[in-house]
Amino acid sequence: xxxxxxxxxxxxxxxxxxxxxxxxxxxxxxxxxxxxxxxxxxxxxxxxxxxxxxxxxxxxxxxxxxxxxxxxxxxxxxxxxxxxxxxxxxxxxxxxxxxxxxxxxxxxxxxxxxxxxxxxxxxxxxxxxxxxxxxxxxxxxxxxxxxxxxxxxxxxxxxxxxxxxxxxxxxxxxxxxxxxxxxxxxxxxxxxxxxxxxxxxxxxxxxxxxxxxxxxxxxxxxxxxxxxxxxxxxxxxxxxxxxxxxxxxxxxxxxxxxxxxxxxxxxxxxxxxxxxxxxxxxxxxxxxxxxxxxxxxxxxxxxxxxxxxxxxxxxxxxxxxxxxxxxxxxxxxxxxxxxxxxxxxxxxxxxxxxxxxxxxxxxxxxxxxxx
Amino acid sequence: xxxxxxxxxxxxxxxxxxxxxxxxxxxxxxxxxxxxxxxxxxxxxxxxxxxxxxxxxxxxxxxxxxxxxxxxxxxxxxxxxxxxxxxxxxxxxxxxxxxxxxxxxxxxxxxxxxxxxxxxxxxxxxxxxxxxxxxxxxxxxxxxxxxxxxxxxxxxxxxxxxxxxxxxxxxxxxxxxxxxxxxxxxxxxxxxxxxxxxxxxxxxxxxxxxxxxxxxxxxxxxxxxxxxxxxxxxxxxxxxxxxxxxxxxxxxxxxxxxxxxxxxxxxxxxxxxxxxxxxxxxxxxxxxxxxxxxxxxxxxxxxxxxxxxxxxxxxx
Numbered sequence: 001x002x003x004x005x006x007x008x009x010x011x012x013x014x015x016x017x018x019x020x021x022x023x024x025x026x027x028x029x030x031x032x033x034x035x036x037x038x039x040x041x042x043x044x045x046x047x048x049x050x051x052x053x054x055x056x057x058x059x060x061x062x063x064x065x066x067x068x069x070x071x072x073x074x075x076x077x078x079x080x081x082x083x084x085x086x087x088x089x090x091x092x093x094x095x096x097x098x099x100x101x102x103x104x105x106x107x108x109x110x111x112x113x114x115x116x117x118x119x120x121x122x123x124x125x126x127x128x129x130x131x132x133x134x135x136x137x138x139x140x141x142x143x144x145x146x147x148x149x150x151x152x153x154x155x156x157x158x159x160x161x162x163x164x165x166x167x168x169x170x171x172x173x174x175x176x177x178x179x180x181x182x183x184x185x186x187x188x189x190x191x192x193x194x195x196x197x198x199x200x201x202x203x204x205x206x207x208x209x210x211x212x213x214x215x216x217x218x219x220x221x222x223x224x225x226x227x228x229x230x231x232x233x234x235x236x237x238x239x240x241x242x243x244x245x246x247x248x249x250x251x252x253x254x255x256x257x258x259x260x261x262x263x264x265x266x267x268x269x270x271x272x273x274x275x276x277x278x279x280x281x282x283x284x285x286x287x288x289x290x291x292x293x294x295x296x297x298x299x300x301x302x303x304x305x306x307x308x309x310x311x312x313x314x315x316x317x318x319x320x321x322x323x324x325x326x327x328x329x330x331x332x333x334x335x336x337x338x339x340x341x342x343x344x345x346x347x348x349x350x351x352x353x354x355x356x357x358x359x360x361x362x363x364x365x366x367x368x369x370x371x
Numbered sequence: 372x373x374x375x376x377x378x379x380x381x382x383x384x385x386x387x388x389x390x391x392x393x394x395x396x397x398x399x400x401x402x403x404x405x406x407x408x409x410x411x412x413x414x415x416x417x418x419x420x421x422x423x424x425x426x427x428x429x430x431x432x433x434x435x436x437x438x439x440x441x442x443x444x445x446x447x448x449x450x451x452x453x454x455x456x457x458x459x460x461x462x463x464x465x466x467x468x469x470x471x472x473x474x475x476x477x478x479x480x481x482x483x484x485x486x487x488x489x490x491x492x493x494x495x496x497x498x499x500x501x502x503x504x505x506x507x508x509x510x511x512x513x514x515x516x517x518x519x520x521x522x523x524x525x526x527x528x529x530x531x532x533x534x535x536x537x538x539x540x541x542x543x544x545x546x547x548x549x550x551x552x553x554x555x556x557x558x559x560x561x562x563x564x565x566x567x568x569x570x571x572x573x574x575x576x577x578x579x580x581x582x583x584x585x586x587x588x589x590x591x592x593x594x595x596x597x598x599x600x601x602x603x604x605x606x607x608x609x610x611x612x613x614x615x616x617x618x619x620x621x622x623x624x625x626x627x628x629x630x631x632x633x634x635x636x637x638x639x640x641x642x643x644x645x646x647x648x649x650x651x652x653x654x655x656x657x658x659x660x661x662x663x664x665x666x667x668x669x670x671x672x673x674x675x676x677x678x679x680x681x682x683x684x685x686x687x
Contacts, residue, residue: 008478012467019466019503206462211519213428214456214529215479216448 001224005217009225013199014232027195028237031187032244038183038305039176039249052076052139053090053099057083060107067102070146087128098139101126176249181331182304184241184259188234188266189324190295195230196274197291200365201284219365227271234263258334258343265347266327268354275361298324326350378437379404379527379558380425385434387420394420396582397434402560402575404526407553409573410562411669417582418562419459422531425560426456439526452480455525459532459562461516465505469496469515472504473522480523490518494548510541517548527558534568546571566666576665580673590665597671598663600634603641611653619647631655 017023052070056063071078081090087099103123112121125147127140203209212222238259245251273294281287299305301315302324308316319325330346333339380402387395395417402408410418423429425436427447436443438450463472470487477485491500494514499507507515513533520528533549534542542565549572552559563569569576570590577587586593605612608631616623616633621644623633635641641660648655 002481004481005479008475012464012471012475015471016464016466207458207460208462208464210428210458211456211461211463212479214426214451214454214458215476216451216481217479 001218001220002216005221006225006228009217009222010228010232013225013229017229017233027187027191027233028240031183031237031241035176035180035183035241035245036248038179039245051079051096052143053079053081053094053096055081055083055085055087055090055099055101057104058102058106059083062107062110063102066106066150069150070100070143076142087126091128091130097130099128100143101128174249174251176245177251177253177336178307178332179305180241180245180251180253181335182328184238185262185266185324185327185331186299186304187237187241188230188263189270189298189327191233191237192230192267192270193274193277193291193295194288195233196226196271197278197281197287198284199226200275200278201281201287204278205284219362223271223275223362223365227267230267230271231264234267235260238263253335254338256334258330258340258347261347262327262331262334262343262350265330265350265354266324268358269323269327269350272354272357272359272361276357276364279364279366298322303328323350323353326353377403379406379439380408380560381435381437382421382425383435383437385421385424385436386432387417387424387429388432394582395424398579398582398584399434400577400584400587402558404558405556406574407549407559407561407572409569409576410560410579411564411566411569411576411665412562412579413564413673416579418564418579419531421579422529422560422562426454426529427451452523453526455520455523455528457513457516457520457528457530457533459535461513463504463512463515463519466503468501468503469507470500472515473518476519477522485522485524490521493521493551494518495544508541509537510544513537513541513545514548517545517552521552525557527560528552529560531562532564533561534563534565542568566664566669570665578669578672585672586668593668594663594665597668600636600663601638601641602659602661602663602667603633603635603644604659604661605631605633605648605655606657606659608655609653611651612648612655615647615651615653616644619644 017027054067054070056067067078067080070076079096081087081099087101090096091099102125106123109121109123112118127143129140200209203212242251242253242255245253274291277290277294278287281290301311301319302308302322303319304324308319308325311319326346326349330343330350333342333346378401382401383399385395385398386393398417398421410421412418420429424431425438425443427438427443427450430444439453441450443450464475467475469491473485473487473490477487491497494517496511496514496518499511502511504512504515517530517533520530530549534545537545546568549559549561553572559572561569561572573590575588576590576593577584578593579585586597588596606628608625608629613623613625613631616631621633621635621640623631625631633644635644
């Protein structure tokens with residue numbers, strides 16, 4: 001291993017990169033666009049806060065207090081619908097999926113039940129909803145839960161089983177804070193895999209590898225300089241993504257030594273996979289297709305974009321066989337949950353995987369082409 | 372330990388197979404220090420395979436190859452810093468400039484004091500020093516390749532088809548650079564399928580065909596040994612010239628432009644033919660007399676080689 005040679009290679013690769021505008025766009029700008037796009041889309045759904053339209057036909061102090069209780073206990077963002085409006089038409093016209101109607105006489109019935117213990121006194125809350133909406137049933141479940149609590153309170157009997165909500169998070173986090181580590185992991189994977197596959201096949205096809213094999217550079221120097229190059233780009237790319245995330249979404253992420261460690265492990269793993277792929281897919285087009293075949297399932301099934309808990313059971317099991325899953329989990333453990341033990345466990349898993357594929361990659365990389 | 376020898380390269384019974392394909396078949400030759408050695412042969416003859424074995428890129432199937440007194444299969448790390456290579460179809464990093472490319476390769480050889488400007492001057496690329504590789508013409512790219520091959524001041528320079536695919540002007544530009552190397556006394560191993568290139572530049576030429584070296588010597592020797600005749604071309608002849616030559620026992624060839632070419636072994640035959648034409652009152656517009664070149668030697672030798680091939684190649 002010769003550090004001078006490794007640095008010389010790194011300089012040439014970085015110079016080439018800085019002069020290749022398209023590559024720069026896909027490496028740096030593309031992940032940022034993803035963050036901006038998905039961040040903006042999901043900002044309104046942060047922390048499962050549902051939008052709820054309420055029509056208060058009673059217009060009393062009690063009905064207003066109940067609506068406030070829904071806002072606090074049900075985690076709803078309330079929009080009031082004027083009593084004179086037809087609620088069904090409102091749902092159609094405003095593309096909302098649910099309007100809750102508090103009937104006239106709500107306060108009167110409540111007083112009768114609460115102060116005169118009139119068990120015949122009741123109110124009927126109406127849900128006007130759009131059944132084609134995928135999230136409306138969840139909203140109604142939450143509403144039912146809140147109303148069950150109210151019923152129990154009014155019955156005067158203290159609950160036998162009480163529940164208390166306690167978040168696994170030390171502070172309130174939003175979707176974007178879960179999303180950014182996933183995009184970092186995905187961007188570094190894409191960068192390492194495609195850059196290795198593209199450059200190895202291109203340099204081989206152009207005969208540059210053959211020329212290099214007549215110089216003192218060794219395969220180890222070459223591969224290590226490639227790792228260093230991908231790591232440098234990974235760090236630049238991550239810094240750019242974090243800066244945009246801080247500036248636009250004011251994210252709250254914990255930055256520690258785990259971040260560069262996971263970037264490095266991500267680079268090692270996917271440079272290794274890239275080297276193995278280029279051993280078998282020798283033409284640029286077939287190598288790119290093979291890289292796509294590896295990266296696409298990783299992107300969508302390993303939890304970069306959304307939690308794997310949303311997937312069917314067998315896909316969740318499959319996700320746990322994907323190396324990117326452990327980079328995602330590790331980065332979230334370090335950056336979101338600040339859980340060093342979980343980060344260490346994920347780092348160990350991806351570290352073993354990276355070591356194996358990297359060694360296989362070195363073995364697979366041949367400079368002499370005795371075909 | 373390096374053995375001091377008068378030869379830069381010694382190839383002894385080299386054979387290289389790729390599966391069932393016999394690319395190089397039991398060839399032997401030597402290259403003296405300071406000479407320009409041309410390996411001449413058609414595409415697929417085994418030139419590049421041979422040169423890549425000598426350059427330590429490929430391993431021989433059998434035989435022994437010694438470069439600067441060192442076995443190429445055992446001493447790659449000692450050999451590489453002492454040789455310079457322009458591979459066939461040389462290419463480099465698209466977005467790196469001429470100067471940066473030379474600097475990069477000098478760093479690979481750890482030549483921190485390499486004379487980058489001197490190399491740029493040597494290959495006449497001063498005006499293009501800041502140009503990126505992708506913007507260079509074919510000839511300029513080859514000249515950059517030669518500069519890179521010289522970056523470590525090598526004792527032996529390998530140039531694998533340095534002018535293939537270049538237009539005549541670019542080819543001449545590369546030849547000028549190669550003549551400069553010859554003047555500097557470098558040992559140059561040149562593979563080419565351009566006869567005029569070998570004839571112009573080489574001290575020794577080895578002709579390879581179907582993996583076998585079929586002739587070797589200086590261009591003059593090869594011509595003397597294998598094509599010892601004069602070629603006479605009578606231009607725009609009338610019908611009589613062809614008949615006169617045929618009756619004299621020669622084998623004239625008439626082309627579409629009414630030119631007749633005839634080969635004679637002795638100079639006195641020229642006078643005899645001219646006298647016979649004059650006496651017969653035959654007419655022609657011009658006469659070219661020339662000695663054969665390496666191309667004719669090559670055609671003759673490879674033609675003979677084909678005829679000497681095993682019986683299955685013979686028509687039944």
